Amino acid sequence: DQQVKQNSPSLSVQEGRISILNCDYTNSMFDYFLWYKKYPAEGPTFLISISSIKDKNEDGRFTVFLNKSAKHLSLHIVPSQPGDSAVYFCAARGGNYGGSQGNLIFGKGTKLSVKP
Amino acid sequence: DGGITQSPKYLFRKEGQNVTLSCEQNLNHDAMYWYRQDPGQGLRLIYYSQIVNDFQKGDIAEGYSVSREKKESFPLTVTSAQKNPTAFYLCASSRRAALLNTEAFFGQGTRLTVV
Numbered sequence: 001d002q003q004v005k006q007n008s009p010s011l012s013v014q015e016g017r018i019s020i021l022n023c024d025y026t027n028s029m030f031d032y033f034l035w036y037k038k039y040p041a042e043g044p045t046f047l048i049s050i051s052s053i054k055d056k057n058e059d060g061r062f063t064v065f066l067n068k069s070a071k072h073l074s075l076h077i078v079p080s081q082p083g084d085s086a087v088y089f090c091a092a093r094g095g096n097y098g099g100s101q102g103n104l105i106f107g108k109g110t111k112l113s114v115k116p
Numbered sequence: 117d118g119g120i121t122q123s124p125k126y127l128f129r130k131e132g133q134n135v136t137l138s139c140e141q142n143l144n145h146d147a148m149y150w151y152r153q154d155p156g157q158g159l160r161l162i163y164y165s166q167i168v169n170d171f172q173k174g175d176i177a178e179g180y181s182v183s184r185e186k187k188e189s190f191p192l193t194v195t196s197a198q199k200n201p202t203a204f205y206l207c208a209s210s211r212r213a214a215l216l217n218t219e220a221f222f223g224q225g226t227r228l229t230v231v
Binding site (some may be wrong): 004006009034036041042044045046089103104105106107108109 | 158
């Protein structure tokens with residue numbers, strides 16, 4: 001069963017508007033969440049992260065919100081730009097360090113298309 | 117420049133052959149990982165290593181083998197036992213998972229095609 005879910009496989013947004021990518025998780029032991037951006041035929045690049053003790057983290061045009069009670073996080077991109085078009089992966093890490101619990105668990109990704 | 121390097125970028129293999137994918141990092145990271153990406157799928161963990169001379173199976177280890185003789189290197193062998201080897205393979209590294217705020221850095225990937 002998937003522990004990290006990105007239920008929207010794709011999202012299309014107009015340039016200049018807000019993009020909101022969503023991610024749900026099932027394991028309450030996750031303590032750290034990350035967003036990665038991936039272009040075709042390239043490795044993912046780290047975008048932004050948030051610790052479970054926070055509910056918001058902002059970096060320029062990117063903001064991640066965490067709602068622990070709902071086990072939900074979202075990535076907001078404002079304003080969206082055509083160069084933001086990529087696949088975005090949500091990832092979570094377990095709270096027990098060492099062993100497999102320290103590894104990242106990825107969602108299936110959401111393909112964002114920002115149209116000029 | 118510090119980074120993580122995968123080679124080759126594209127690899128073709130005949131059915132029944134073993135093939136080894138290279139992954140090298142100069143970030144002084146303790147932990148290294150191999151993931152596989154298939155269309156419409158997320159990144160699935162094949163093997164990981166938290167320290168030299170030690171590695172553990174991930175979610176889809178069958179048909180794969182790894183070694184971790186050096187901190188910088190974590191090669192992945194795709195054996196003939198792997199039933200569906202055609203995929204995009206990603207190597208990653210991170211500081212030890214025991215540290216907070218640990219993000220993984222990825223290589224550029226290797227596209228393996230079985231012909």
